[in-house]
Amino acid sequence: MIAGLSNEKIRALPAFLGKNQRRLDDFFTIEGECSDDVKIVGDASKLKWIGRGMTRGRLIIEGSAGMHLGAYMEGGTIEVTGNAGDWLGAEMTGGTIRIGGNAGGQAGAAYRGSLTGMRNGTILIGGSAGLEVGMRMLRGTIVVAGGVRDFAGLEMKGGTLVLGGAELRTGAWMLRGTIVSLAPIPILPTFAYASAYNPTFLRLYARQVKLPGFSIPFDPATGVYRRYTGDAAVPGKGELLVWEGSSS
Amino acid sequence: MALMPDNVQVIDTFAEAFGMRASRVVITARSPEWAQTAAQSMTGFATSVIGCKLEAGIEETLKGSATPDGRPGVSVLVFGSDADGLAKRLIERIGQTVLTCPTTACFDGLPEAADRVPVGGMLRHFGDKFQSSKFLDGIRYWRIPVMEGEFLIQESFGIQKAIGGGNFLILARDEDSALGAAEAAVSAMRTVRGVILPFPGGIVRSGSKVGARHYKNMIASTNDAYCPTLKGRLGPESALPEEVNSVLEIVVDGLDRASIEEALRAGIAAARRPGVVAISAGNYGGKLGKHHFHLRELTSA
Numbered sequence: 001m002i003a004g005l006s007n008e009k010i011r012a013l014p015a016f017l018g019k020n021q022r023r024l025d026d027f028f029t030i031e032g033e034c035s036d037d038v039k040i041v042g043d044a045s046k047l048k049w050i051g052r053g054m055t056r057g058r059l060i061i062e063g064s065a066g067m068h069l070g071a072y073m074e075g076g077t078i079e080v081t082g083n084a085g086d087w088l089g090a091e092m093t094g095g096t097i098r099i100g101g102n103a104g105g106q107a108g109a110a111y112r113g114s115l116t117g118m119r120n121g122t123i124l125i126g127g128s129a130g131l132e133v134g135m136r137m138l139r140g141t142i143v144v145a146g147g148v149r150d151f152a153g154l155e156m157k158g159g160t161l162v163l164g165g166a167e168l169r170t171g172a173w174m175l176r177g178t179i180v181s182l183a184p185i186p187i188l189p190t191f192a193y194a195s196a197y198n199p200t201f202l203r204l205y206a207r208q209v210k211l212p213g214f215s216i217p218f219d220p221a222t223g224v225y226r227r228y229t230g231d232a233a234v235p236g237k238g239e240l241l242v243w244e245g246s247s248s
Numbered sequence: 249m250a251l252m253p254d255n256v257q258v259i260d261t262f263a264e265a266f267g268m269r270a271s272r273v274v275i276t277a278r279s280p281e282w283a284q285t286a287a288q289s290m291t292g293f294a295t296s297v298i299g300c301k302l303e304a305g306i307e308e309t310l311k312g313s314a315t316p317d318g319r320p321g322v323s324v325l326v327f328g329s330d331a332d333g334l335a336k337r338l339i340e341r342i343g344q345t346v347l348t349c350p351t352t353a354c355f356d357g358l359p360e361a362a363d364r365v366p367v368g369g370m371l372r373h374f375g376d377k378f379q380s381s382k383f384l385d386g387i388r389y390w391r392i393p394v395m396e397g398e399f400l401i402q403e404s405f406g407i408q409k410a411i412g413g414g415n416f417l418i419l420a421r422d423e424d425s426a427l428g429a430a431e432a433a434v435s436a437m438r439t440v441r442g443v444i445l446p447f448p449g450g451i452v453r454s455g456s457k458v459g460a461r462h463y464k465n466m467i468a469s470t471n472d473a474y475c476p477t478l479k480g481r482l483g484p485e486s487a488l489p490e491e492v493n494s495v496l497e498i499v500v501d502g503l504d505r506a507s508i509e510e511a512l513r514a515g516i517a518a519a520r521r522p523g524v525v526a527i528s529a530g531n532y533g534g535k536l537g538k539h540h541f542h543l544r545e546l547t548s549a
């Protein structure tokens with residue numbers, strides 16, 4: 001929306017403070033030249049819907065971002081040095097979101113009443129995340145270097161979720177897709193243990209995912225993934241891959 | 249005839265080559281040895297489209313840093329007469345030789361090619377609906393469950409226009425000289441990327457002519473003009489100087505003209521050894537193949 005506009009037009013863009021419509025320059029100082037690159041400096045943790053439906057370009061937030069960051073995003077890149085709120089990249093269909101800190105719940109998820117969450121794209125979270133990460137996601141990749149709370153991959157339909165760890169009910173009612181946990185997690189009784197191996201496809205993800213201090217292990221010398229299939233309660237054809245290091 | 253510095257004559261003729269379609273297949277495995285094993289199986293019995301339906305060879309070995317999954321690999325080039333035929337052969341070959349080989353995975357080596365054929369997309373059916381896919385960076389991969397674990401293969405492979413049948417002939421005083429020169433040429437040509445030498449060890453001892461003089465159903469038969477044992481016999485007109493007693497041919501297929509020229513140039517230079525009388529080339533009068541590689545232009549460049 002901002003790309004191609006003059007600074008004057010950007011300053012005049014509508015922004016809402018509660019129900020009251022104001023001008024963007026009531027809240028921001030607008031600087032620079034017309035570009036596909038936008039940088040927001042300062043605390044934007046109360047600012048919602050940043051990058052909604054974004055199709056191209058690069059959005060950098062030096063600070064934290066509020067709820068619905070990159071929701072319905074189609075392309076381009078969003079980078080946040082701080083934290084992000086709930087519904088990060090909800091129902092996005094393309095592009096990449098990179099969060100340096102933590103994220104709230106429902107990252108990449110389907111909105112309430114919607115059948116399908118994230119359809120493509122990549123969400124990389126350097127810290128932890130909240131509830132229902134990747135709920136009903138169909139395709140794409142979400143990586144959370146830290147742990148996530150309950151119901152990660154709830155009703156998941158496809159795609160790949162890589163987690164540093166998870167709390168309860170991971171993969172509940174999942175139909176398809178892959179949830180990788182790099183730490184031991186509680187396994188629902190509706191998941192069946194299949195085998196222990198090192199899937200070749202994870203090597204592709206290990207190469208693609210670049211988060212500081214985080215890597216997806218794949219070397220048989222350092223451990224193995226325990227594969228569980230489910231959720232049989234649906235019944236589903238999804239998989240949980242839980243890393244078991246050689247030393248553990 | 250032109251005399252090269254070492255008195256090896258370069259005959260004023262040209263190699264006649266044909267338009268083909270090609271794919272590059274990258275095979276990876278747990279070790280370089282297993283990747284090589286799969287590649288050798290895949291490129292076996294693939295010397296000529298005349299009898300094998302395709303031509304294939306190993307292009308180069310790859311370090312883990314150059315492969316999609318970070319494991320050691322081998323790059324294979326496969327050439328066919330047309331895209332449809334090549335697609336069928338890829339499915340057959342990869343299905344029988346790479347899918348079956350322990351620890352391997354298989355990737356497209358021509359990601360920029362606009363023409364694509366579903367190879368993994370067909371081989372996935374071996375998974376009997378237990379297969380699953382991953383979509384990463386706009387590329388679909390298939391994970392096919394196998395007894396060992398899982399076989400990973402890319403959905404589609406690129407096909408591009410290519411050239412097959414670039415060649416030159418080494419005319420030597422004796423068998424040792426011909427073989428030594430051919431081996432040296434092969435070593436030099438295998439350093440060129442984008443080409444393969446599809447015949448055994450990269451060398452052909454049985455060059456052919458189109459059709460046959462005496463068997464009307466034969467597609468190809470021995471190149472009698474270059475058979476030393478037929479010199480002086482009534483019937484075939486020999487193309488060999490009197491002192492030539494052994495001839496070997498190097499055939500090269502390439503992804504583009506430039507790579508074939510580079511390979512031919514390197515091969516001819518390496519073949520200039522003692523005992524080699526002349527360098528010639530095989531052609532059909534220029535009427536069958538549209539790609540002509542003139543030896544003198546190559547060696548004077």
